[in-house]
Amino acid sequence: MNTLPVTLDAWFTRLEAMHPKTIDMGLSRVQQVKMSMQMAFACPVITVGGTNGKGSTCAMLEAILLRAGYRVGLYTSPHLLVFNERVRINGQMVDDAQLIAAFNAIEQARGDVSLSYFEFTTLAAMWLFAEAGLDAVILEVGLGGRLDAVNVLDADVAIVTSVDIDHTEYLGDTREKIGFEKAGIFRTGRTAICGDPVPPASLVEHAEKIGADLWLFNRDFNYAGDKQQWNFSGRGNRRNALAYPALRGANQLLNASSVLAALEALRLRLPVSAQDVRSGLATVELVGRFQILPGKPLVILDVAHNPHAAATLAQNLDNMGFHPYTHAVFGAMQDKDIEGVLAHLKGRIDHWYLTDLPLPRAASASELRDKILKMDDGLKEGDTEHSVQTFASPAHAFANALSRAGESDRIAVFGSFLTVAGVMEFRNSAQH
Template sequence: MSSNTIDSSSAISPSKLADWLKLLEQRHAKEIDMGLDRVMQVKQKLGIHYDCPVIMVAGTNGKGSTCAMLEAILLQAGYKVGLYSKPHFLDFNERARINGIPVGDELFVDTFQEVEAARGDISLTYFEFTTLAICQLLARQNLDVVILEVGLGGRLDAVNVIDADVAIVTSVDIDHVDYLGDTREKIGFEKAGIFRSGKVAICSDPQAPQSLIDHAQAIGADLRLFGRDFNYNGDKQQWNFGGRDQRRNSLAYPSLRGANQLLNASAVLAALEALRHQLPVGAQEVRTGLVMVDLPGRFQVLPGRPTVVLDVAHNPHAAATLAQNLDNMGFHAYTYAVFGSMLDKDIAGVISHMKAKVDHWCICDLPLPRAASADHLAQALEVAGVLEDKEHSLQKFSSPEDAYAFALSKAGENDRIVVFGSFLTVAGVMRARRNASS
């Protein structure tokens, strides 16, 4: 490993992970720079390849849950599992896990230095650079299986320089319209870009876009659709999965809460069915994995009073699911919302699903230039018809931490606080809670 070598394009080779991340954040002109040519060149220089099955997961929502369930089940089955997921909440190390444990700083720094040496004068975004580093890092770990979560779209996402043995698209809805298009058909085509000729392609969206189906057929992928090639049924106690060649009965419900988790779990079991000869997994291992799976920030209900719900819902599809999940909870006298969002999101669409569920809005700025200001969110809420009266209020704050502190000071023990709108909103509250307990 050329860990101590850097090219002439950089006079700096940080020795600490935090310094590397600061450098990468400042270096490339664009935060998002769609296209694979630059990433593919560096990947080839690094010689990244895998000697084990690779599962890739894309989708508008549900990617993180699907990856977490895959990891939990495969770990229960005794396999050595590598996972790349994003974004992180508190520590960058969350993005790469080996056997469920985040990778340490030293291994990141060594691999960052290797990517730096390989890239020469090729400019890479923060996401492209760190993706290459993590893919290289995982390729060196003698793993039994690698799970890779796509960042944005699929076809032009940096993760897509890796060829997946099984590619999953969880859901297709309107998000990132500036990059992916403004219809489900356009977005479906972008997400189908992770499919490969002759390999298994899975879509767990009950209404898969025709563009996704057509692309899979055009390249000769082995497409498996929810409702046609796999399905589920169940009652309040247990559920059953049916695939092309495999049934799994009397399954425990995933420990992840939420209305769409059985769709995600079905995609997971369809993927494991496709890999059953390379990675056999028993019935008990599936049951235990589903019960053990844990994923912060996805309809995460914290213990104690008042009830606190953390959910990264940041687009209308996710907000609709969050609203449905809130309806399925027990009675709460008042609901306080800690809400922050990126400016490029469909803020009006998110509010439309949530406005009937919230009594008191605590809206906040977020620590990124492309975030919507609290003033902007206040305007959007007013346009949506959110009123202030004896039973309803709207307060603006400079951070999620401040908004959460205010909500906590006002909420009674029979109330609930819902934190949503962005990973950064949830991360801010997580950080506040961690600081309060330390």
């Protein structure tokens, strides 16, 4: 009998070595372990899928439901600094001991079923939520929808925030193919919400084919607003004079509208007051989503890593007012549409600080430099107004950007969770 690890790090080492593939799409293994554990929820379950906006949508749902006094479980991925960020109960990250107990429970229940790291940890989060006796469970889909481990639960409400091109090797290379994968989280007779203003036909057709109750933006719910406040209208419910969400950015009202549509669908089981909505939206926090750090120069952290998110980042930068120079710390994964990301930021960045990332599938800083120089013919050798440099780590890149930026400038850190995490770690260590 092999003994089980007693620390979280030892558990992660074990999990990473346990299954031959990092990403292994399919539900049969997770379903088998879930059934053997008789894992079920009496409370409403909300799943949130989509290309971008999942994290913000989950954070707003959690904030409003907590304000309303409910006991809430939230599962998200990936994490920025510590794994515990992925599993929250009542707004608090679970501690190492809780995770170790959950890992022990899954290990004992799985028998000879081989689980990937993501499948194992997703089941552990579900087990913690089942044990905690919650009023609501919110689960962020890791990748796609139809074959993602989260989809072993039948959600009472499933939200697809947006559909764009990403993870093409798993989900297909068109919005129609990807829309079908995302729509896999919808269920017969249950509420299915799509916040994308131009939903793929495949998503709508799948929802109709299985008999889900589909809510579409601009048909079943929408918003209107001025500079001071905004209003939401759903099928039978209006919420007026709402403050803007504390999460900044051009697309947050779309995300907030999907959240309010979900809460309208659940109003008999999880009633929330206008004040709960206002307080929740006013206080919601989410690290690394157009997050502006206090101090000078201004630092913006944004995990934008596909063209759709980069377009939003560009729009948000444009809305910020004048800064003499914009510096960018950028690192990205090889399998992303890097040219598509860069195209949206062309002409907006004066100085690039490109970084290697600590993963084999990351693009190297020199590869990123070649793409930028090819794209932006305005960058010339010896030009003091513009520059492109390469660095071995996000910390080195950011330290250099800080040393060169004037106090009225701004530094945008984006391109990957690992880029943002590297800068956060550097800032944390500098403060201690």
